[in-house]
Amino acid sequence: MILQVRHSYFHPSSTGKAPRLLHFPPQTMTLQKTIAADDVNELYSLIERDENLLDHGSESPFPNTPLHDAANQGKTKVAMEIAILKPSFARKLNRGGHSPMHLALQKKHYHTARALMTLDPKLIRVRGRGGITPLHFVAREKGDNEQDNVDQLELLAEFLFACKSSIEDLTSQCETAVHVAVKNHNTKAFEVLCGWLKRVNLTQILKWKDQNGETVLHIAVSGEQQPEIIKLLIGYTNVHAKNLQGKTALQIFLENPNRNQDVENRLRRQEHRARCSTPTLSLSKYFSMELTVFEKYAGYFGTQNENVREILLIVSTLIVTATYQAAFTPPGGYWQDSSSNTTANSTVVTTNSSSIAIGKPHHAGNLILSGKSLLVFTIVNSLVFTASIGTVWATAITLYPDTLTVYLSLCLLSIAYFVFVTIEIPKSDKLIAMILGGFYECSLATMLLLPAYVWFKHNRVLSRIDATRRRVGGWLGSEDRK
Structure with a gap:
């Protein structure tokens, strides 16, 4: 056997009972x-x-x-x-x-x-004891030597690169990785985090508050002050934001007897600029407000629904392509030869041995279409073109500034269309060219500049919100911009 x-x-027992x-x-x-x-x-x-x-x-x-x-x-x-x-x-x-x-x-x-x-990059987001994720851990810890510091900073950068959304994870104290780095005076880790936030356009996270209502700026100016971190934060945080004790970062800074004079000057200048701007708006007050024009307009275009947005973009792009091509190939086409026939208002059209019409004075390459027909065609075609351009821009603007290149491309395409149309109109129809030019400029300005202006006004409202732990600007974009 x-x-x-x-x-x-x-196994020792912590309850005082006999060990198991x-x-x-x-x-x-x-x-x-x-x-x-x-x-x-x-x-x-x-x-x-x-x-x-x-x-x-x-x-x-x-x-x-x-x-x-x-x-x-x-x-x-x-x-x-x-x-x-x-x-x-x-x-x-x-x-x-x-x-x-x-x-x-x-x-x-x-x-x-x-x-x-x-x-699995999402392992970076696994919350452990105290809500600490691996990202929080590497943002907190300092190496025992120079090489250890380099390894930790490199791993921190790799974590951010591999899982962008991990930056939004909070500990049980409602702290982001940025809070953790500043609380532990890990300046090098903060520099990595701050530089990355700037590159991915997520600097709004620097305004988030922990469970004490403190932003990273509040933490940096309290206790053992960190001038390097404070200088990096100025301009990206709200100096008027108050913690649960009702104190701003500047008030906390001034209470510290060992304050840095250079940092104090920077904070005062930032505070003065902030005072001149519009006052802070709480999140509850924002929700209580009427919808902004941009929010109404975004709902009207269905841009909160990703499927609707994709359909609008596809259809509008096809219409832009068709109308742009129609400007190059208008009804009747272009004259293939030049004619100096000066018979005014002649309705008789003769042909030469090549069967080319020579009854009206013209130059090769000019539009055959003229007069009222040319005016109607160009106005209708231009109206459809600008409306489609405006729809593409109105649909993409909710994702601005990620869609800045789309806006610039649409502007260049519109200018190219306008230049081509006005150049190709015959000299005999210059009055039509002037009318079309004014019409096109007005319609294009309306389609492109009006949505941009509405977005700018709405963004000013969002910039005033003192949101504790939310990226408010992403609400009207795609469901997950991470």
Whole structure:
């Protein structure tokens, strides 16, 4: 008879009761040795003998899975294989409130954390103990030496690049990664975060508040002041924003006896500029207001519905293409030859041996269409063209400034259309050219400048909102701009 030996040890109890005797089957002990050796082949050999090997002890609500062990030891090869076989393990928290990536970061196994990120970038958003995500962790920690600092900053940049939406995750104290970096005086990490926010046009996150109603500027000016961070924040945060104690960043700064004079001057200038602008608008007051013209107009065009927006853009683009082409190939086309026949108002058209009409004076390349017919055709075609251009711009403007290149392209296309139409009109119809020019300029200005003006007025309202933890500007765009 073969006896199976079960390994055991006493687990201390925090309640003062007698310690519990925990038992581990020999397969588990063998798995621990395999993880320690980072031996992938042996791992699969064990799984062939016991297909439930990885599930032993992993059924509890807060298990310490084999992936936790591998990440904690920095055994990247085995960790990657286990994460591939059991993807759910990568998101589970152990009794300490840590995921495998949290454990890898705590032990500075950056290569393991980076490898897990390549399998699933959303692991960067897994909240652990205190709501801390891996992004919060690398924004908080400082390295023990210069190389360690460089590695952590590089990993922070890679996290931001791999999962843009992770910047919006909050801890249990409602802190963003920017709050965490500033609270821990991690200036280098803050520089990385701030530079990235500027590049992806998410600087509004610098205005978000934690559970104490404090922005990163409030934190930077309190306690041990951080002049480098304050200088970077000026211009991107609202100096009039108040925390739950009703204090602005400038008031907190002035209460500090060791304040920096240069920073004080910068804050005062920013405060003066902010005082001259419109007052701050609370989020509740904004919701209580009537809809702005832009919001009404956005709802009218259906731009809050992504499917409707796509249909509008496709149809409008097709109409723009058709009308632009019609300007190049108008009814009747162009004269193929030149004629100096000066017979005025002649209704008789003769032809030469080439069957080319020579009854009216004209130059090769001029429009055959003239008079009232030319006026009606050009007005109708131009009206449809400008209306389609305006529809494309009105649909895309809710995603501004991401669609700035679209706006510039439409402007250049419209100018090209206008120049071509006016040049091709015969000299005998210059009055028509003047009428069409005025009509086209007015219609184009209405279609392009009016939506831009409406958006500008609406954006001024949004810039006044003191939103605690919301990116208000994204409401009227696509559902998820992350």
